[in-house]
Amino acid sequence: MSHSAELFVALQRLLPKHALSRLIAKLAESTCRPLKNALINRAIKTFDINMDEAISDDLDSYKSFNAFFTRELKPDVRPLDTSENTVISPADGVISQAGEITKNKILQAKNVDYSLNRLVGDTHQGKRYENGTFATIYLSPRDYHRVHIPVSGQLLSTRYIPGELFSVNKQTTEALPELFARNERLVCEFKSQQLGHFSVILVGAVLVAGIETVWAGVEQPRPEAIREIDYSGENITFGKGDEIGRFRFGSTVILLFPENCVSLEENIKCSSPVKMGEKFALVNA
Numbered sequence: 284m285s286h287s288a289e290l291f292v293a294l295q296r297l298l299p300k301h302a303l304s305r306l307i308a309k310l311a312e313s314t315c316r317p318l319k320n321a322l323i324n325r326a327i328k329t330f331d332i333n334m335d336e337a338i339s340d341d342l343d344s345y346k347s348f349n350a351f352f353t354r355e356l357k358p359d360v361r362p363l364d365t366s367e368n369t370v371i372s373p374a375d376g377v378i379s380q381a382g383e384i385t386k387n388k389i390l391q392a393k394n395v396d397y398s399l400n401r402l403v404g405d406t407h408q409g410k411r412y413e414n415g416t417f418a419t420i421y422l423s424p425r426d427y428h429r430v431h432i433p434v435s436g437q438l439l440s441t442r443y444i445p446g447e448l449f450s451v452n453k454q455t456t457e458a459l460p461e462l463f464a465r466n467e468r469l470v471c472e473f474k475s476q477q478l479g480h481f482s483v484i485l486v487g488a489v490l491v492a493g494i495e496t497v498w499a500g501v502e503q504p505r506p507e508a509i510r511e512i513d514y515s516g517e518n519i520t521f522g523k524g525d526e527i528g529r530f531r532f533g534s535t536v537i538l539l540f541p542e543n544c545v546s547l548e549e550n551i552k553c554s555s556p557v558k559m560g561e562k563f564a565l566v567n568a
Contacts, residue, residue: 311348311531322348330425336360353428353495353529361427363524363560370433370545370564371524372557373483374536375426379456381418381551384539389417392457401464402537403482404444404509408472411480414542418551418563419463421451421535430485430528430536431559434566436473438519439480443502443510444468451488451535463537469494469502471527477566478544484537485528493531524560543567 313319320342326332334340338355345351364371380390387409388396400409422428446467456462467487474480485494493501498519499512521527545564557563 311352313348314346316343319345319348319351323351326352326424330423332425336427349493349531352531355429356427361558361560364562365523366562368477368566368568369562370478370540370566371431372420372559372561372563373431373433373527373538374420374422374429374557375559376420376422376536376557378551378553378555378557379419379421379453379535380553381547382416384412384415384417387413389419389463389537391419391460391462392453395457395460397461397464399539401461402468402484403470403539404442405470408470408482411541412482412539416540416542416545416547416564418538418547419535420538420557421453421456422530423452427559428530429526429559430483430530431524432473432483432521432527433523433538433563434475434477434481435523436475436478436481436521438498438514438517438521439472439474440514441472441496441499441510441512442470444470445507445509446487448487451486463535467494469496469528471496473521479541481541481544482537482539483527484539485530486535486537488534494528494534495531496528497526540564 323342323345327334336356338357382390384399387399389399390396399412400406403409447465448467463486469485471483472480487494495501544567546567547564548562551563
């Protein structure tokens with residue numbers, strides 16, 4: 284670990300990350316026109332956000348910074364791969380890591396791994412994905428921040444796991460062990476005719492003002508309180524590419540697939556950019 288990375292992680296340990304993130308959340312929800320437009324303009328310039336893709340480039344059409352940050356895109360700017368045997372990328376971003384889950388370990392960065400069971404918060408659920416396939420997608424502040432389902436499926440359950448709010452950028456990922464199993468996260472498990480069980484995990488981070496799903500709205504953080512909800516009897520189903528959630532700032536999505544279910548595309552490797560809707564993996568026959 285470099286000295287600069289050690290310093291960056293040390294500074295994050297000292298910061299009141301939850302309090303800071305909740306403060307940012309309040310600012311991001313402000314409907315004060317001068318404030319929210321100033322924040323939006325600053326974000327566009329700082330992160331080089333492509334407003335040509337947004338369904339509206341009129342800043343006044345966004346009631347708050349959060350409304351802008353989770354903006355809808357124009358139709359057809361993210362075409363879906365509709366082939367029956369493909370898995371699509373659930374989000375825009377960069378592949379942090381992807382590959383096989385070795386026993387109970389997931390690769391976080393070179394020479395750094397973490398516990399599958401600790402990530403999902405349940406040994407029984409973790410066992411489903413032993414020796415399976417994973418992919419970790421980092422969403423930067425400039426990316427489209429809606430998350431979509433990679434194949435058609437039914438929602439079975441969610442598990443909100445409270446935790447830290449460390450940054451999930453490359454520097455922290457390489458320097459802080461068990462990062463994704465430390466941070467606040469929402470584990471969403473689905474069932475598909477093609478794959479059986481699979482999981483989409485939304486990982487919070489510093490300044491993330493909220494994790495939101497289309498079926499339950501914004502997850503309300505409660506320190507030290509794990510919340511498990513069984514949706515298996517409610518028939519909540521999604522077609523491939525349907526929106527399932529949103530991040531209110533940059534963060535990470537982790538996909539988990541059972542053993543021998545999928546084969547990742549050759550371009551799905553560390554540091555590769557991805558776009559929502561593009562072919563991500565093939566379903567094994």
